[in-house]
Amino acid sequence: MKSTDPTDNTEPTVGECGEAEEDHTTAATQLNAVEMDGDAKKAQSYVHNRRVNYGYIKYVSLVILTLQNAALGLSMRYARTRTDVEMFSSAAAVLMAEVCKLIICLCLVMQESGGVKKGMQSMYNIVILNVRDTLRVCVPSFLYIVQNNLLYVSASNLDAATYQVTYQLKLLTTAFFAVLVLKRQLKKWQWFALAWLAAGVALVQLANSVKATDASQKEQSKLIGFSAALAACFISGFAGIYFEKVLKESDISVWMRNVQLSLLSLPFGTATYLINEGVQNNLLKGFDGFVWYLVLLQAAGGLIVAVVVKYADNILKGFATSVAIVISCIASIYLFNFKLTVQFALGALFVIGSIFLYGYVPKKPEPRTSLNGPDA
Helix, strand or coil: CCCCCCCCCCCCCHHHHHHHHHHHHHHHHHHHHHHHHHHHHHHHHHHHHHHHHHHHHHHHHHHHHHHHHHHHHHHHHHHHHCCCCCCCCHHHHHHHHHHHHHHHHHHHHHHHHCCHHHHHHHHHHHHHHCHHHHHHCHHHHHHHHHHHHHHHHHHHHCCHHHHHHHHHHHHHHHHHHHHHHCCCCCCHHHHHHHHHHHHHHHHHHHHCCCCCCCHHHCCCCHHHHHHHHHHHHHHHHHHHHHHHHHHHCCCCCHHHHHHHHHHHHHHHHHHHHHHHHCCCCCCCCCCCHHHHHHHHHHHHHHHHHHHHHHHCCHHHHHHHHHHHHHHHHHHHHHHCCCCCCHHHHHHHHHHHHHHHHHCCCCCCCCCCCCCCCCCC
């Protein structure tokens, strides 16, 4: 019989030790289970919040991209056809867009690096010390300057709806250079989508081949506008694939790459402006509030696309582009007296359908198991 004296210091028996250890182990197991359950709930909550945030960013960025795509074509057309203001230099607008994009990317790199000092050190290490890698970005930086200047030429000679539809040929040129440079294999439906795209653009161009009757349109050339848009599409396709190749061959962030692009674009943009305008003209001649809005809109375009590429998929990007085409067509009717014909509408539908078809990704069949197989 055990003593009930609290001062009894006798050692417990083996059975009592086992029971004490078992009770301690059970308590520890329960405590660990509670802690693990709490950690699991925290992890689930974090994943859920991250998915919600990613979903929010994805759809917000798509809406912004849609509005930016539609507004850019309409704004460029309006800015180049105004008659009551002094005309600005398109080369100057492109140059100032690169300056604005550089400032935005510098701020993003600082935020990504965790401060101004760390950001400056990171840029020094990547941009200055790694000169050979920086010089690789010279090719797309020069091409993007040429492309943006060509887009102004196209917008000056094509109505906003035709410009918006024609510029979707960049999907065709991008696919061409992806096969040529990256050795990428296209699916059968993607080849069909590209043919559908070309047919749609051809219908749109044929629908707008009538002679200009308005006084404001007599100085415009549909041929020059289409040629500029087509050249911009080829440049965009090659520059995009080249830049993708550079991105995949290094672990440098997209924002840092955009800093490199903008830094290298500034001398090219300055040279383009000097060749077109000379040294005597004022760089900001004709720059009013609307032109500055256009400059910021163009600068934000590439950054918005970077966000959409990160968070969205091809179907949603195709949806954004398609809605932008529809918005441009409707707005052109009211803003620029654009006449929507059946042929133009059919061509635009072809283009929209090709965008969706090209980005289509079939679902992979679920693997057969004992639970979902035919014998289950």
